Amino acid sequence: MRPGVYRAVGRDGQEYLLHRSASQQLGWLTDLQRDVLRQLADSERSEESLRAQADDRAGDRGVAELDGLLRQLRTGGWLHITVVHDRPAYTIEPYRPPPDPPTGEPAGDLVLSRFAVIHRSGADLLIESPRSWCAVRVHDPAVLTGLAAYLVPRAGTDAGSTPLATRIRSDLTWATMLVGTPGDEDTAFDLRQWSPHELWFHQRSRGDGIPDRPFGRTRWAAGRFEPLPARRPSFAGPAVDLPRPDLDAVRRTDTTLTGVLEERRSIRRHDDQRPITLDQLGGFLYRAAGVRRVAARDGVEFLTGPNPSGGALDPLEFYVAVRLAEGIEAGLYRYDRFGHRLERVSGLTRTVRRLVDAAQSATGSAEAPETYPPQVVVLLAARFGRVGWSYETLTYSLILKQVGVAYQTMYCVATAMGLAPCALGAGDPAAFAAATGLDPLSEGTVGEFIVGSRPDRQGAT
Numbered sequence: 001m002r003p004g005v006y007r008a009v010g011r012d013g014q015e016y017l018l019h020r021s022a023s024q025q026l027g028w029l030t031d032l033q034r035d036v037l038r039q040l041a042d043s044e045r046s047e048e049s050l051r052a053q054a055d056d057r058a059g060d061r062g063v064a065e066l067d068g069l070l071r072q073l074r075t076g077g078w079l080h081i082t083v084v085h086d087r088p089a090y091t092i093e094p095y096r097p098p099p100d101p102p103t104g105e106p107a108g109d110l111v112l113s114r115f116a117v118i119h120r121s122g123a124d125l126l127i128e129s130p131r132s133w134c135a136v137r138v139h140d141p142a143v144l145t146g147l148a149a150y151l152v153p154r155a156g157t158d159a160g161s162t163p164l165a166t167r168i169r170s171d172l173t174w175a176t177m178l179v180g181t182p183g184d185e186d187t188a189f190d191l192r193q194w195s196p197h198e199l200w201f202h203q204r205s206r207g208d209g210i211p212d213r214p215f216g217r218t219r220w221a222a223g224r225f226e227p228l229p230a231r232r233p234s235f236a237g238p239a240v241d242l243p244r245p246d247l248d249a250v251r252r253t254d255t256t257l258t259g260v261l262e263e264r265r266s267i268r269r270h271d272d273q274r275p276i277t278l279d280q281l282g283g284f285l286y287r288a289a290g291v292r293r294v295a296a297r298d299g300v301e302f303l304t305g306p307n308p309s310g311g312a313l314d315p316l317e318f319y320v321a322v323r324l325a326e327g328i329e330a331g332l333y334r335y336d337r338f339g340h341r342l343e344r345v346s347g348l349t350r351t352v353r354r355l356v357d358a359a360q361s362a363t364g365s366a367e368a369p370e371t372y373p374p375q376v377v378v379l380l381a382a383r384f385g386r387v388g389w390s391y392e393t394l395t396y397s398l399i400l401k402q403v404g405v406a407y408q409t410m411y412c413v414a415t416a417m418g419l420a421p422c423a424l425g426a427g428d429p430a431a432f433a434a435a436t437g438l439d440p441l442s443e444g445t446v447g448e449f450i451v452g453s454r455p456d457r458q459g460a461t
């Protein structure tokens, strides 16, 4: 029986199987069926031994009851099924009810799906695909030899006609790990649009992707690793204290929410004759990213402010690569969201220039090939462990959602301040790692945003 399955009995005596992702009504079970269910929940059983038991107990009627139950369990995707040839070859581990198995030999050539991934899991190899309803746990390396035959398209029977080869072919076709070619993966837009890593990420970061694995705020690292503090250690260099904007004054004079939303535009050119000032940069960062409240519970620190965040664990750090701004030297800085200061990381080195150049080239397009150097590039870095300590499986998707939240807040604040904002879709994470010396596995860029003075809005604050 698949892990995490419970049996429940309704008031009328009907039995159900329950899992956090699914349930199935089994109906009224006989004593024999209930006993088989209990045995399967307990440990692995061979079909032969169950059949012999049923035969002993109730003859043909017992075997028919057993077959009826096994059919329900198989079609419901409740059983892990191990195929044994001399020794255990592989186990099919369903995540959800399977489609009907294919009948007969598949027509045409077969090939390994481009979405299938094989990796070690304990002492086994796991074959998985985001297109599949199951994983295949391979115990016997001979199975992989059989599978490797399908690295190039070939007629099914060319890869061997031993009982094991035939069974692997049929099971892996059923599991959408072997696919017909030419087939949907080559021709259908719905599949062509997905690169394997994107479909993997999409499917796994949604709750129903792998219902048998931990998902969500499990706090898996509690007791194993220390949670990361909300406030990151400072860089050693000198820091510039930023003036705090007078929020009461801003409240009185600010444009309305509707004004901001309706005026907001991406503006990719800045006015170098009147560059953004340090006051403006400070006001922009405070209003878009400053931390307003911090709390702690069970050793975990939470923060909030203008930006909502999953679990109040906002992991973003705001770095600014300044090419040109009044009142501050060009270079790379980290914005201290708690202390409202800019900590100097470096001057405008070649590596920091690379960050500015990458941002500039991201603003080019076939329709508008002319680009302009941005005055300030906001580099959004995530301290992955802030979210990864508490969450499992969807950590990275939460972080990217956080980037979306920060982008919109920065657009709104920049628009309200008469600045020129533009979000960017890609940057140069290697240049960021080189410029900061940070390990990209623990803190790396996940978003970029440019901001500067607006060419048509002189004197706006």
Ligand SMILES: Cc1cc2nc3c(=O)[nH]c(=O)nc-3n(C[C@H](O)[C@H](O)[C@H](O)COP(=O)(O)O)c2cc1C
Binding pocket: 264, 265, 266, 267, 268, 362, 363, 364, 407, 422, 423, 424, 425, 426
């Ligand atoms: C997630 C995201 C990524 C973006 N990436 C880029 C980019 O790489 N380069 C660019 O010039 N604009 C980028 N933009 C800005 C969009 O091109 C812009 O929002 C869109 O064309 C609509 O124009 P508007 O913002 O003026 O309404 C991005 C916007 C978002 C929200």
